[in-house]
Amino acid sequence: MSEDLLELDRLSVRFLLGRRRGEVRAVTDASLRLRRGRVLALVGESGCGKSVLASALLGLLPANAQVRGRAVLDGEVELLGASERVLAERVRGRLVGLVPQSASTHLTPVRTARGQLLETVNALRPGSGPELVGELAERVGLRPGDLDHYPHELSGGMAQRVAVAMALAGDPPLVLADEPTTGLDRPLVHRTVDLLAETAADDRAVLLITHDLAAARRVATDVAVMYASRIVEAGPAGEVFEDPWHPYTAGLLAALPEGGFEPIPGHPPALTELERIEREWGCVFCQRCPDRPGSAPCNGSPELVAHGGRWIAAHVPC
Ligand SMILES: Nc1ncnc2c1ncn2[C@@H]1O[C@H](COP(=O)(O)OP(=O)(O)OP(=O)(O)O)[C@@H](O)[C@H]1O
Ligand code: NI
Secondary structure (H helix, E strand, C coil), X not given: CCCEEEEEEEEEEEEECCCCCCEEEEEEEEEEEEECCCEEEEECCXXXXXXXXXHXXXXXXXXXXXXXXXXXXXXXXXXXXXXXXXXHHHHECCCEEXXXXXXXXXXXXXXXXXXXXXXXXXXXXXXXXXXXXXXXXXXXXXXXXXXXXXXXXXXXXXXXXXHHHHHHCXXXXXXXXXXXXXXXXXXXXXXXXXXXXXXXXXXXXXXXXXXXXXXXXXXXXXXXXXXXXXXXXXXXXXXXXXXXXCHHHHHHHHCCHHHCCCCCCCCCCCCCCHHHHHXXXXXXCHHXXXXXXXXXXXXXXXXEEEECCEEEECECCC
8 A cells, every 4th residue: 555645746737729729738747745644735726727637637628638747546546547447437436536616517407416326326335325325414414305305406515515425425545625615604614624634534535626725724734736737835734824935825825814815916827828928937926926036036947846845836945
């Protein structure tokens, strides 16, 4: 059994838009290690590439996506090169559970939540049937009657919990949860992320994709910060949240209520422009950075570099 449950090495994803329209660079050279027993929060603004990274791991990208790199699960299954058959029969739901973003749109409108959860349970763990359905519902905080509703009768938060139950149904060693707390009120956010963190106990692990830095802070043991398709900072959650090195991470924390509600001015660059920006500036964050080259320690290289147990791109730790 490998200590690293997931080892991601230079994952890049581009979407080809056709001859005149160029390409979208959605993920660039993303490297990560997710150890057993850990919850890794992947945070960053909307559109930076978080969901694309997760979809790439499960072979769920559309045909115009070009994927490079390696993603090794448990030291043996290489996910990015795996055939559709391996992904369908061994990986999805069994080795890797997915809580998809916008969970309610992934439910079939014409069948009750119970029917759909039972179907998932029967496919992944034949013989465990209605008993496991009841157990899963209880774990995610649904009352038995909730499952008898059709998707359009469920609140966003209930649909979200059905999706978490489905992701846990196959008891997978790795759970990818993509914004699992959207639409939930604070107590339910806590309950959901606590439940996910519990599932990471022992030899399992969770990749928690979220905008919600407070939720990430609550349960993450590790954090990776993504900006404009690249991971710009990573390390133990406590250290990164206490003492962020990258000006982007510092900016995200300053935008929180307890950080003073000061959002980073400006917008992330268009993902079709990244090649040019990196050629001109080196660092993809430079155009928004309060620490511009010359006045601050930006070394202009987009590569993620290790310093002790932490990683940072383009900037040297202060
Ligand atoms: N099929 C596609 N073709 C072209 N571009 C795409 C395609 N799918 C996603 N993208 C682009 O890839 C980028 C990254 O999208 P992604 O969904 O990973 O962002 P995200 O970080 O998950 O954002 P959010 O927090 O809003 O979910 C976006 O700019 C998106 O428009
Ligand atoms: Ni997303």
